[in-house]
Amino acid sequence: MNRLINANFVRLFKSLIFKLAMAFSIGLGIFCVLMRYIDIKKNADAYARLGESRFTSVDGLIFVGGMYLIFAAAVLVGIFVGTEYSDGTIRNKIVVGRTRPSIYISNLITCVVANLIIHLSYIVTVLILGNIILTPTDLSIKQILLLTFLSCLAMIAITAIFLLLSMLIQSKAVASVVILIVTIVLFCTSLTIDNKLRQPEYYDSYSITNEEEETTEFIKEKNPNYLTGTKLKVYEFLNDFIPSSQIYQVAMEESDKAGQKAGYSCIILLITTGIGILVFRKKDLK
Amino acid sequence: MDYVLTTNALSKHYRNFKALNGLSMHVPKGSIYGFVGKNGAGKTTLIRLISGLQPVTSGEYVLYGRKNTDSDISKSRRRMGAVVETPSIYMSMTAEENLKEQYRILGLPSFDGISEILKLVGLENTGKKKAKNFSLGMRQRLGIAITLAGSPDFLVLDEPINGLDPQGIIEIRELILKLNREKQITVLISSHILDELSRLATHYGFIDKGRMVKEISAEELEKACRKCTRVQVSDTKALVKVLDRMNLEYSIIDNLNADIFAKVNVTKFVNELTKENCEVFSMNEHDESLESYFVNLVGGDRK
Numbered sequence: 001m002n003r004l005i006n007a008n009f010v011r012l013f014k015s016l017i018f019k020l021a022m023a024f025s026i027g028l029g030i031f032c033v034l035m036r037y038i039d040i041k042k043n044a045d046a047y048a049r050l051g052e053s054r055f056t057s058v059d060g061l062i063f064v065g066g067m068y069l070i071f072a073a074a075v076l077v078g079i080f081v082g083t084e085y086s087d088g089t090i091r092n093k094i095v096v097g098r099t100r101p102s103i104y105i106s107n108l109i110t111c112v113v114a115n116l117i118i119h120l121s122y123i124v125t126v127l128i129l130g131n132i133i134l135t136p137t138d139l140s141i142k143q144i145l146l147l148t149f150l151s152c153l154a155m156i157a158i159t160a161i162f163l164l165l166s167m168l169i170q171s172k173a174v175a176s177v178v179i180l181i182v183t184i185v186l187f188c189t190s191l192t193i194d195n196k197l198r199q200p201e202y203y204d205s206y207s208i209t210n211e212e213e214e215t216t217e218f219i220k221e222k223n224p225n226y227l228t229g230t231k232l233k234v235y236e237f238l239n240d241f242i243p244s245s246q247i248y249q250v251a252m253e254e255s256d257k258a259g260q261k262a263g264y265s266c267i268i269l270l271i272t273t274g275i276g277i278l279v280f281r282k283k284d285l286k
Numbered sequence: 287m288d289y290v291l292t293t294n295a296l297s298k299h300y301r302n303f304k305a306l307n308g309l310s311m312h313v314p315k316g317s318i319y320g321f322v323g324k325n326g327a328g329k330t331t332l333i334r335l336i337s338g339l340q341p342v343t344s345g346e347y348v349l350y351g352r353k354n355t356d357s358d359i360s361k362s363r364r365r366m367g368a369v370v371e372t373p374s375i376y377m378s379m380t381a382e383e384n385l386k387e388q389y390r391i392l393g394l395p396s397f398d399g400i401s402e403i404l405k406l407v408g409l410e411n412t413g414k415k416k417a418k419n420f421s422l423g424m425r426q427r428l429g430i431a432i433t434l435a436g437s438p439d440f441l442v443l444d445e446p447i448n449g450l451d452p453q454g455i456i457e458i459r460e461l462i463l464k465l466n467r468e469k470q471i472t473v474l475i476s477s478h479i480l481d482e483l484s485r486l487a488t489h490y491g492f493i494d495k496g497r498m499v500k501e502i503s504a505e506e507l508e509k510a511c512r513k514c515t516r517v518q519v520s521d522t523k524a525l526v527k528v529l530d531r532m533n534l535e536y537s538i539i540d541n542l543n544a545d546i547f548a549k550v551n552v553t554k555f556v557n558e559l560t561k562e563n564c565e566v567f568s569m570n571e572h573d574e575s576l577e578s579y580f581v582n583l584v585g586g587d588r589k
Contacts (some may be wrong), residue, residue: 007390016378088374093391095337095368096436097360284300285339286371 004098004106012114017079021072025118028068029125032061037133058130058137059253062144065122066151066247067187070158073115074183075176077162080114081107082172090285100281108163108273115159116152123148139253147250150258153265154246158186160272161243167280186244193239194248197232199225240264288315289348290440290472291336296345297496298331305331307496308345313440313474313489318466320487321476322580328496329476330371333444337368350440367438369446373429377418381409381428384417388435399435407431407461423454430461441465442474447482455482462486484576494584511579514545516572524564532558545572 012018040047040056047056054060084090084107093103127144131137137144162179169175200223207217227235239245240257241264249261291313298306306328313319323329334340336347338359347354350362375384385400404410407427412420417428426446433441443462447455463486465471477483483490490507492499502510514537519525522538529536532555535547556566 003391003393007387010390011376011387014379014383083376083378087376088370088372089376089387091337091339091368091370091374092388092432094339095363095366095370095433096392097338097363098391099360282341284334284341286334 001102001106004093004102005109008106008110009113012080012110015080017076018114021076021114021118022121024072025065025069025122026125028065029122030129032065033058033126033129033134036061036130040134053135054138057135058126059139061126061130062123062137062139063147063151063247063253064251065126066119066155067244067251069115069119069122069155070183070187070244070247071180072118073155073159074162074179076114076118077111077159078166078176078179079172080111081163081166082175085170085175086172094285100283101277104163104167104273104277104280107167108160108276111163112156112159115155119152119155120148123151143253143255146255146258147253150255150261151247151250153262154243154250157243157265157268157272158247160269160276164272164276167276168283170286183244186242189238190242190245190248193235193242193245196225196227196235197239199223199227201226241268243268287312289313290315291347291349291474293332293336293347294345296332296335296347297343298328298335298340299343304496306335306343309493309496309498311491311498312501313472313491315472316466316470317488318462318473318475318486320483320490321474321493322478322480322483322490322576323476323493324478324584327493329493330444331496332493333368333370333442333474333476337366337370337442338363339370364436365438366440366442367430367433367436368442368444369426369429369433370442370444373425373432375417375425375428375432378416380414380416381412381420381431384428384432385435388432392436394435403431403434406434406464408457421454423450423457426450426454426458427461430458434465438471440472440474444476445478446475447477447479459486480576480580490576492580492583499583507576507579511573511575512547514547514572515550516543516545516568516570518542518567518569519544519559520565520567521562524559524562527562528555528558528564542567 036058090103094100127137139147161182165179165182166175169178203221203223207215209215239249240261243265246261246265289312291311293309293311295308295310296306297304297308309328309332311321311332321329321332331340335342335354336349342354349359350365352359352362376387379387381404382400385403386397389397389400401410404412407430409424409427409431412424417425420428430441430443430446441462446458446462450458459482462473462475466473475483475486488504489501490504491501516539517525519542522541522544525544526536526538529544529546534550537545537547539545550569552569559566
């Protein structure tokens with residue numbers, strides 16, 4: 001398997017898609033920091049009134065790129081693995097006696113490492129540039145490491161899902177489209193879940209006074225969209241379980257239930273890899 | 287005889303379709319085995335099975351003494367190279383990069399030998415040209431070069447000359463002959479371009495509807511296809527008498543037709559038949575080709 005991994009890495013580092021994904025990741029990091037810097041300079045008074053350093057620091061930017069890098073990961077896995085099918089080169093591995101599980105695992109390792117490099121490149125870019133031109137982060141090193149660890153695990157789980165799809169769909173074009181659709185669905189699901197969970201229990205009370213100084217008071221009202229009971233538990237479970245939701249929470253710098261989330265990512269990795277190897281072993285290749 | 291590959295009642299079903307239906311074949315060591323069949327006869331399916339790309343439905347094959355069910359069948363596969371349908375090459379890489387990638391997959395300690403392989407297949411001067419800019423013939427030769435990276439003893443080529451121009455066909459033919467003669471590589475070539483195959487093959491296997499119709503050596507086939515004079519007469523009994531008298535080798539086809547395997551003195555022959563009250567309707571030089579042999583075997587449309 002080491003031979004397959006070695007061959008994969010040489011191909012990966014030479015590939016245009018990896019170089020583009022790296023450029024996107026680093027470029028996104030630079031773009032986010034510069035945009036905040038420009039905004040702070042333009043609206044210096046407003047930021048001064050806010051007073052809190054979290055609005056002018058690099059915080060809030062360090063992990064936000066993860067949400068966009070899921071798309072880069074999807075494209076990379078779809079193209080890197082799909083090329084093996086479209087160029088037929090997966091046959092070269094099987095014909096010379098490499099086993100199917102070793103081909104699957106070597107592709108998994110390659111894609112995981114590639115996506116982690118891309119993900120970490122963004123974080124490092126933002127941290128370095130942000131700490132130089134913005135107010136340095138308030139997060140402790142421990143917090144940064146924990147959030148990085150969680151986002152990396154979620155990225156690994158998401159890569160495993162993409163790999164499963166691209167290894168089982170022999171058409172590069174179809175696989176790429178399916179992976180992108182899955183990514184969009186995951187992205188939208190995560191936003192919806194987060195939105196539902198952030199619903200307040202009550203709408204705030206407020207009063208309106210018109211020109212004749214008549215005041216109408218609106219009393220605190222219960223929010224019908226507020227989740228309770230089993231529904232709340234299901235949404236909370238999905239929020240912790242779905243890797244894109246985990247990445248979203250990390251982007252918001254929320255690191256609660258870290259062990260549980262890490263466990264879910266590992267479960268996803270094991271299940272998708274198990275299914276993938278099982279199906280790929282029996283798959284008719286062309 | 288030593289066999290590199292034997293199959294026994296090999297079957298492959300895709301749902302209700304039987305792509306291979308109890309196929310048995312024997313590929314002798316050192317041969318160029320021409321695997322002949324119409325489109326859809328099951329040639330590529332067999333190649334996919336022995337290459338490990340698809341599992342068999344039933345039956346078995348033995349590759350270098352190991353059955354397909356043996357856990358160490360991959361060791362036998364390391365001794366073979368295959369180009370299945372289209373050449374398996376990275377289009378975004380040069381010829382040299384493609385070979386280096388295959389060397390890494392094989393775990394070879396150095397890249398020694400790459401220039402020799404490129405020279406052998408005539409791609410030594412392609413430089414930085416990417417495979418996507420190669421001609422079909424060049425891609426085909428690069429596909430073969432990649433299979434040669436593992437120094438195989440058995441090469442499987444699926445329709446290697448499909449779509450090639452005449453020059454490309456000659457190049458591939460010469461390459462296959464060179465590999466077989468100089469490197470003693472056993473070659474299995476599937477094709478339905480029979481004329482081309484007849485210039486290469488030392489053995490033939492004729493497949494139809496997933497079954498082996500006939501396996502025959504090139505020598506035996508030559509005998510079966512040898513030159514003859516086909517005559518059509520009014521009475522084959524009289525013809526037999528005359529041919530026996532003239533001491534000529536023959537074969538009776540039906541009540542009217544017969545093949546004579548010798549040069550015939552036409553005047554004498556016709557005179558003798560006239561004495562027996564037998565009329566001669568026609569006489570043609572007959573040279574059965576591989577193509578007609580195949581058509582006679584499997585019947586139906588020529589492919």
